[in-house]
Amino acid sequence: MSTTAPSDDIGTRLRLVRQIYGLTQRELARRAGVTNGAISLIEQNRVSPSISSLKKILDGIPLSLADFFTHNFAASDQVFFAASELTEIAFGKTVSMRMVGGNLKERALQMLHETYQPGADTGEEMLRHQGEECGIIVAGSLIITVGAQEKTLQPGDAYYFRSDIPHRFRNPGPAPCLLISASSPPSF
Amino acid sequence: MSTTAPSDDIGTRLRLVRQIYGLTQRELARRAGVTNGAISLIEQNRVSPSISSLKKILDGIPLSLADFFTHNFAASDQVFFAASELTEIAFGKTVSMRMVGGNLKERALQMLHETYQPGADTGEEMLRHQGEECGIIVAGSLIITVGAQEKTLQPGDAYYFRSDIPHRFRNPGPAPCLLISASSPPSF
DNA sequence: TCCTGGCGTTTAGAATATTCAACATTTTTG
């Protein structure tokens, strides 16, 4: 039992969270039913708020006390990613993936833009890992095997399965196959 | 981003935690550098402590604010388990396991008392999953394969490996093999 | 039985947090 403790600089933390949510001290104060002055003093660490005050304030965001103390609110958390910013991952010469938010920490989700060149195959020794995954074919076609089932998917088709069921992806066609996938928790 | 929020009944929560850790108000107050009266008032919800006070108090346990707000401190959390209370899990007719704390929630750890009957084998298709695992042979003997390595373990021998390395357990001997294992995170 | 020591609780007063209203500064707008 030991969640990593965030800094106890409550003031900076609150200011950060408030700004991430795009609220002014006055707007948050109004929603929370406290005064803007109180929020100002707290954010400057000139007072240490009571739990009841902090709770009221966080309710105005809204955000639970648990989340407030648990999560790492990095101001640098990127929200938008240019195509060129996606981190590239290659598996052999036939499979490559472009990951959304690879630089983020504490991701609960992994989204990939995958490319399977003609002939690409994740291998006879099926993949197995924890979590769940799903995806939608964007271009080309792909043969997906999941447990005892196998199907050729065309653009627009999709899949969803528990990742602990052995699975395999193959592109038999003459054209590259593009697909967008999501999985949780991230496997890399 | 939404950790389940525990009750905001800070008083009861603090009292519960304090008692779980076997501390009196006075002892905790001494460690935390606050007065026993303050703790009494907080536990009765007659005041809402400041973050700084609550932090000082939790430091005396010690417990982080994040953990305090995150975890579910069920007073009923069982600590001791009679052999008969271990939850039984069978895989085929040759492998069975007895799990410690199967009824607990939020386990970070899984401990099993495993029995491999003569001839038992987890299968040629090696096991792979997230986390790490280790164990000690209690009786009989067992052939364990981990990646490229393979070894016959005797009572007292032990193993430790990252569970994502393909692994396999076999009991070739004429006698049942007993072992105790631990893994994290729990795989079931 | 009457102590003694430990427990949680309570109360008055000191310390701290919060409100209210005003201020200085920046941003928006005509």
Added chain:
DNA sequence: CAAAAATGTTGAATATTCTAAACGCCAGGA
């Protein structure tokens, strides 16, 4: 550019929490 609106900060008054010391209660030991 000037006026108006919005933002964060501050000081004095109020409200709340925290301390220090006492209280009542109960379990064990002479």
